[in-house]
Amino acid sequence: MKRFSFWIKFFGLLLFCLLIYKVGWSETLASIKKVAVIHLVVAVFVFWLGFYLKSVRWKIVSNSYGIPLKSYQAFKVFSIGLFLANITPGKLGDFGRLFYIKDQLPSRKIGWSSLIMDRVFDLVCLAAFSFIGLVYYQVNFKIIKTPDNLGSIFLWALLLFFTVLVFFVLRKKIKRSLAPWWEAFNSHVLDWRLGIGAIGITAVSMILVYGMFNYIAWGMSIPINHLGLFLGTFVLGILSLLPITVLGIGIRETSLVFIFQLYGLPSQDALALSLIIFLLQLISFIPGAIWFYISPVELRQLKDL
Secondary structure (H helix, E strand, O other): OHHHHHHHOHHHHHHHHHHHHHHOHHHHHHHHOOOOHHHHHHHHHHHHHHHHHHHHHHHHHHHHOOOOOOHHHHHHHHHHHHHHHOOOHHHHHHHHHHHHOHHHOOOHHHHHHHHHHHHHHHHHHHHHHHHHHHHHHHHHHOOOOOOOOHHHHHHHHHHHHHHHHHHHHOHHHHHHHHHHHHHHHOOOOOOHHHHHHHHHHHHHHHHHHHHHHHHHHHHOOOOOOHHHHHHHHHHHHHHOOOOOOOOOOOHHHHHHHHHHHHOOOOHHHHHHHHHHHHHHHHHHOHHHHHHHHHOOOOHHHHHOO
């Protein structure tokens, strides 16, 4: 199973290679050269600002669980977790944040709960923006077709039925297994004002980070509809979570090429934009990499958290 999971991740790399072969590396490189260095520098600083805002949210969440994180410590450890998340399978390394604050944790369950809550804010905002994006593209391009035969409708209904049935049969076992974790998860003192504040911080940070697609596209003088591009990047974010890619490579590029084709724009510009954003993301992880190598942790230790 592990071997299968390892090899399936190369699906995204295969897609990427096919895109490069079809579009052409020289054409893509020519598009990359359209962006000025100053725009790249600005984008990196905006990425750092977005990450800092997310670390503020994590501090708010952690404090609500009785974890006494300070602002600088939260940003430092969050940056390390961000770096680790992008060099470990399934972003598991992000949970390495707990290793750096283990002496401040009331319990291991509380620590895990704080990280899960932190992730929930990300997923809720990403899902909300993605839903708006899907509605936008459906209204403008009719990309999702309704089933045109009874067979498709029957298969979807059957899948839904079996999903509900399995959950119903296993509900007591699931509830019994999750009960202690659910109790720890609900032990926070995050009231509605702090909750709304955390959602607001998450939304702003996502607008900054995902908005860099628009900023770099503008720097490359790409005549795309910026609302469509902005909303489409959140759908890319959802697709990049699929366990068939490494760091979103291949899936991100293919999806961006699809968006550009909807607007009648060349694929090499889409591929160039995606590669530039990928490079900027790697550069933005440097602070976390530096802090990690100053205070390293072995991957074996992450498994013991």
